[in-house]
Amino acid sequence: RRLVAHLPASLEWSHLSLRKSCHAIDVLVTDWITVSEERDGFRVKSASSDTRMPIEDYVADTATPLEIMPRIQLELRPVDTAFPDKISNARTQAKLLSDLRIALTGLGASGACIDYSEIPRNARARVQPFLGAVRGAVDGAGLRSCIIVEGADDTWVDEQSTKDFDQVIVKLFNQPWVGSAPAPLSENAWFSETVRQALAQVGTDRLIVAIGNFAADWETGVPVPRKLSYGEVMSKVAEEGAELIFNPAVSGSFASFRSSDGQIHKIWMQDVASAFNQLSELQELGISNIAIWSLGQEDPGLWPLLNAQSMQASLNNPEITNVLLDNYVDYNGSGAALRVREQMRYGFRTFSVNQETGRIEDQTYRAYPKPYVLERYGQTAPNELVLTFDDGPNVEFTPQILDILRETDTPAAFFVLGKNVMNAPETLRRAFDEGHEIGTHSFSHPRMDKISAARTSLEHDLTHRAVASATGHDTILYREPFLRNGGPISGERVGPLETVQARGSIIYGMDVVPKDWLDTTSDEIATYVIGQVEQGAGNVILLHDGGGDRAKTVKALPIIINELRARGYVFKPISEVLGVERSVLMPPVVGFLPVFDRISFAFASGTTNGLVILFWVVLAVGLCRSLFILTLALLRRRHRAWPVTSYPKVAVIIPAFNEATGIARCIDSVLASDYR
Numbered sequence: 001r002r003l004v005a006h007l008p009a010s011l012e013w014s015h016l017s018l019r020k021s022c023h024a025i026d027v028l029v030t031d032w033i034t035v036s037e038e039r040d041g042f043r044v045k046s047a048s049s050d051t052r053m054p055i056e057d058y059v060a061d062t063a064t065p066l067e068i069m070p071r072i073q074l075e076l077r078p079v080d081t082a083f084p085d086k087i088s089n090a091r092t093q094a095k096l097l098s099d100l101r102i103a104l105t106g107l108g109a110s111g112a113c114i115d116y117s118e119i120p121r122n123a124r125a126r127v128q129p130f131l132g133a134v135r136g137a138v139d140g141a142g143l144r145s146c147i148i149v150e151g152a153d154d155t156w157v158d159e160q161s162t163k164d165f166d167q168v169i170v171k172l173f174n175q176p177w178v179g180s181a182p183a184p185l186s187e188n189a190w191f192s193e194t195v196r197q198a199l200a201q202v203g204t205d206r207l208i209v210a211i212g213n214f215a216a217d218w219e220t221g222v223p224v225p226r227k228l229s230y231g232e233v234m235s236k237v238a239e240e241g242a243e244l245i246f247n248p249a250v251s252g253s254f255a256s257f258r259s260s261d262g263q264i265h266k267i268w269m270q271d272v273a274s275a276f277n278q279l280s281e282l283q284e285l286g287i288s289n290i291a292i293w294s295l296g297q298e299d300p301g302l303w304p305l306l307n308a309q310s311m312q313a314s315l316n317n318p319e320i321t322n323v324l325l326d327n328y329v330d331y332n333g334s335g336a337a338l339r340v341r342e343q344m345r346y347g348f349r350t351f352s353v354n355q356e357t358g359r360i361e362d363q364t365y366r367a368y369p370k371p372y373v374l375e376r377y378g379q380t381a382p383n384e385l386v387l388t389f390d391d392g393p394n395v396e397f398t399p400q401i402l403d404i405l406r407e408t409d410t411p412a413a414f415f416v417l418g419k420n421v422m423n424a425p426e427t428l429r430r431a432f433d434e435g436h437e438i439g440t441h442s443f444s445h446p447r448m449d450k451i452s453a454a455r456t457s458l459e460h461d462l463t464h465r466a467v468a469s470a471t472g473h474d475t476i477l478y479r480e481p482f483l484r485n486g487g488p489i490s491g492e493r494v495g496p497l498e499t500v501q502a503r504g505s506i507i508y509g510m511d512v513v514p515k516d517w518l519d520t521t522s523d524e525i526a527t528y529v530i531g532q533v534e535q536g537a538g539n540v541i542l543l544h545d546g547g548g549d550r551a552k553t554v555k556a557l558p559i560i561i562n563e564l565r566a567r568g569y570v571f572k573p574i575s576e577v578l579g580v581e582r583s584v585l586m587p588p589v590v591g592f593l594p595v596f597d598r599i600s601f602a603f604a605s606g607t608t609n610g611l612v613i614l615f616w617v618v619l620a621v622g623l624c625r626s627l628f629i630l631t632l633a634l635l636r637r638r639h640r641a642w643p644v645t646s647y648p649k650v651a652v653i654i655p656a657f658n659e660a661t662g663i664a665r666c667i668d669s670v671l672a673s674d675y676r
Contacts, residue, residue: 246362
């Protein structure tokens with residue numbers, strides 16, 4: 001079996017399915033290349049390094065080769081498009097093909113896929129020569145070509161459309177669109193008829209059958225059905241107390257309910273039971289090339305099913321019957337502050353198989369799985385901004401930032417590392433005294449989901465005590481190290497937030513992250529922040545005052561503040577946004593403990609600095625000693641060998657052991673010596 005999987009760029013959590021797949025995937029169809037129509041031609045855009053990074057990291061870490069075949073997406077002009085004419089122009093076409101080859105090479109792709117459904121129907125006949133040119137360009141670069149077609153669209157059933165492509169991916173599921181009535185996504189009879197037609201048209205070697213593993217939600221008053229993942233459906237069904245019913249006639253699951261806002265929802269879903277029935281039929285037809293459409297939407301039981309030696313026996317596998325939604329997190333509300341509302345919960349299901357057909361005829365949930373549910377809150381007004389800094393305090397850059405904030409009368413929040421507070425307590429005290437808010441950011445900036453419970457507790461305790469010793473106040477503001485803007489997307493990253501929430505802390509995230517820790521200029525930092533705010537990306541800005549050279553951040557800061565104020569934005573402290581007093585976020589600490597901690601941290605910081613100085617002194621002494629010895633070695637002259645006129649007497653001890661061999665050999669060696 002050769003397994004292909006589509007990885008959509010629109011789902012931020014889709015890459016998490018790669019590690020769940022148990023290395024079953026052979027080819028990854030990514031949304032990494034877009035061809036945008038412009039007035040005078042086309043422009044090829046590749047996905048950003050941020051989009052590609054988790055996938056490239058996975059590929060680098062796995063020993064199993066994984067091929068990347070980007071899907072070439074089309075972005076056509078909504079009006080006055082002249083796509084067929086432009087694509088037929090020899091010069092425009094040659095440039096486009098050259099740009100595609102460059103993009104594919106830069107991505108390290110093993111091939112490329114054209115999505116036939118994105119070509120306007122009225123243009124398909126005229127673009128056939130272009131499809132042939134793309135095939136030729138891809139083949140000429142030593143890459144493989146594929147075309148993606150929809151089983152429900154019979155315009156592709158033409159030898160000319162799919163001719164000479166190395167692979168043809170046929171999507172055997174429906175894509176509900178405007179005005180469509182609630183209906184199964186891949187009804188049995190239609191699936192069976194269409195797959196046989198595709199097999200006859202394309203052949204076993206080139207055909208890849210794509211099965212859907214997602215859901216569609218028809219909501220009253222909403223013209224376009226919404227595509228949902230398995231996790232989203234389970235969350236809705238559990239929340240609304242609905243029932244999910246498997247229909248064996250269509251190999252799909254159905255749920256209908258009225259939500260708390262009064263809207264009626266009708267959901268059809270393709271899940272692991274649907275996949276079992278469809279894979280069984282493909283197996284009977286001798287079709288072994290399968291595609292999963294799409295990652296991030298699938299039933300988590302799909303992977304143990306695909307990896308099983310016997311699919312029917314796998315239906316009793318706890319990895320399929322016990323369902324855990326650890327690759328999906330549900331959110332409600334809006335704002336940068338986060339609160340864990342509900343814990344993740346296992347679900348349990350059983351299957352019934354028809355002994356005559358070998359197909360699943362029933363799927364029953366004894367308990368529905370639930371993902372973590374997080375609440376976003378603390379949404380600002382559209383023209384209000386919150387300015388925050390991470391990884392400080394820094395004795396060089398934080399004072400410069402404080403100077404700018406004082407000159408511009410701008411409030412800010414500093415999420416500090418305990419280890420840095422030890423080295424710059426006066427700087428943190430100044431930030432507090434000048435009216436800024438202080439939050440914790442751990443002691444040493446680890447991945448909190450990768451450390452033990454004991455170290456987690458230590459990270460929080462030491463940081464809080466360091467802040468209290470420097471300012472005389474504790475803080476309940478907290479920002480997780482490596483927190484994704486918008487919040488975590490996997491269950492393992494929510495666990496540490498539960499821990500800190502149980503300590504009474506407020507988890508505060510961010511919206512606009514210019515990545516000022518990378519090699520960017522101050523103008524680029526400022527332009528990015530201003531652009532994101534204007535585009536409505538969010539109202540909480542994250543910059544860094546520690547963790548490296550922050551000179552460019554310092555230089556960008558006044559530009560950001562002045563330009564955004566000129567555009568009508570105002571900067572607010574977190575306390576005002578959350579509607580609480582500053583003292584609630586940073587309560588005073590009384591007693592002798594802060595004084596004791598101040599002395600302890602000062603001693604520890606001094607000891608650490610002393611050890612660093614001692615290290616360099618010892619290293620310098622060692623280097624000087626080595627240099628001195630090397631100099632003496634170079635200056636040393638060889639001793640002249642004096643002639644020997646007489647030899648001292650020697651005695652030879654003959655071993656009295658193993659006479660036949662040892663004694664005889666020893667006497668022979670003595671007699672053979674020329675020593676006199």
